[in-house]
Amino acid sequence: MLSAYLIHIAIIIVIYAILAVSLNVAVGYTGLLNLGHIAFFGIGAYASAILTKNDVPYTLALCASGIMASLFGWLLAKITAKLKGDYLALATLGFGFVVYAVMLNWTKLTRGPLGIPGIQKPNIFGWQITGAGSYLIFASVIALFIVLIIYRIVHSRYGKLLEAVRDDAIGAQALGKNIYHLKVQSMMISAFFAGIAGSLYAHYISYIDPSTFFLSDIIIIFTIVIVGGLASLRGSIIAAIIIIALPELLRFIDIPSSMIGPMRQMIYAVILILILMFRPRGIFGRIDLD
Template sequence: MNYILHLLIMIGIYMILSYGLNLVVGFGGLLSLCHAVFYGIGAYACTLLMMKCGLPFLPAILLTILITGICALIVGFPALRFRGDSFVIVTLGFQMIVFTVLYNWVDLTRGPYGIPGIPRPVIAGYEFTTLPEYLIIVWTFLILIAVVLFIIYKSPFGLALKALRDNEMAAEGLGKSPVHLFLYAFVISGMTASVAGGLYATYVTYIDPTSFTLDESIFLLTVLLVGGTGNRIGPFVGTVFMILLPEALRFLGMPDAVAANARQMIYGLTLILLMFFRPQGIAGKYMVR
């Protein structure tokens, strides 16, 4: 039972991440390889605000959103001068820089030692410690963020992003400013990721930089591309598929000696086949180029 609750909590956290990333990748058509940066900044900011500044969970999360929003602005401004492959490379660069900072700024982050003993969230005097309680808090945040994002997806802003994605020159010719609109999308996406970071940190009560590496950014992008982008159902399908598939492979009953490697290979093969037969993702209509 605990195992299922744990999976549901992780699905909740990853859905927050992928719904946010969807705005940049699915709507804006920009492949970002630094989403884990904002996830990581969120986790560290929330942790440090709670442990070093003694802030309660909710104010810490709000401040975390603000801090990460500013970071996303700083990253997005130069990155969004680029498009296509160059944008991918620039975001990759930022991913490496931030990871290195988290890893080496030992005074602040304790670097590779990580930060243990992160307090559980306390809201209105009630401490969320057990798995079912944590499930409630994660999914409450997920629903709040999803509602906000769904309104944004459906808004004129969402449509303008899709127009820019389909043909930037034509959209600009209709008076849409690529710089402003993409930057808004990037900042909102970073802010939502920071909430996931705060929730993750207080859930596992220990963070170190290895949770926020390039691997994580690639995983998040994979979640989105597998599920399908630019709509409301894709990130959900992608998250459930990518988190449950490796878990499901555990139950294949393979001999222990080969199980781990075989699982990885089946996992990889599934992704290849999926892209082969369904390049737009399981629930996607639009194919990211």
């Protein structure tokens, strides 16, 4: 029982690590304060669940979940490309509310608050992934590929251009770089991998509903990114382990079950405050959170 529980926590850590490193592309490397990242997670989850419910092979549904989220990332970036700072944050937050409202009210497609039950486990070229241990291996392999791809992106010449957008957009534009296109591309890359994480989540849990992707969950992802450090992939992975695993200790403390949820939020808040006070760059970050 304990080993099954630990495997479950490990799978959730892997999924949130993907969400954190993908968000770090936009926030940490490009300086785009996106508070709607959880929406891309939800779009990927619903896209994959709906497609497989209609007998689309999982491998295609997995790719489609990333592509669908990326298209919405393109749309969001197009709308918000000229916004900065707090205005960008509010616009992306509004986008998250819109996506949540669509999930909740488009009942013919999403079943609304009833959610989508019975989402099948992945079948990869004949390999039916049913056990939690097998799913952990599968999700970890996908996460490893994603981290390697993002690592290559952010450490390439293209990655330096993204950092130029973050550090000195006017200077980069003066040198002939298309800041607008770079922002759009960064948001699309970030959204694509969040969509993949959504697919992994949906087919692991086997049930999704709009409440899973409510905006309050962005707090967890941002906490991971901030604790790990902006523009630090290693930090995002380590912070995902800490932030997801630490509140689970509450299960082994003799407290009412109704208090576990609020205490989780308190733990996230305390961690954020301590990091911002004593380690503004996070554990491994290279830049301060302004």
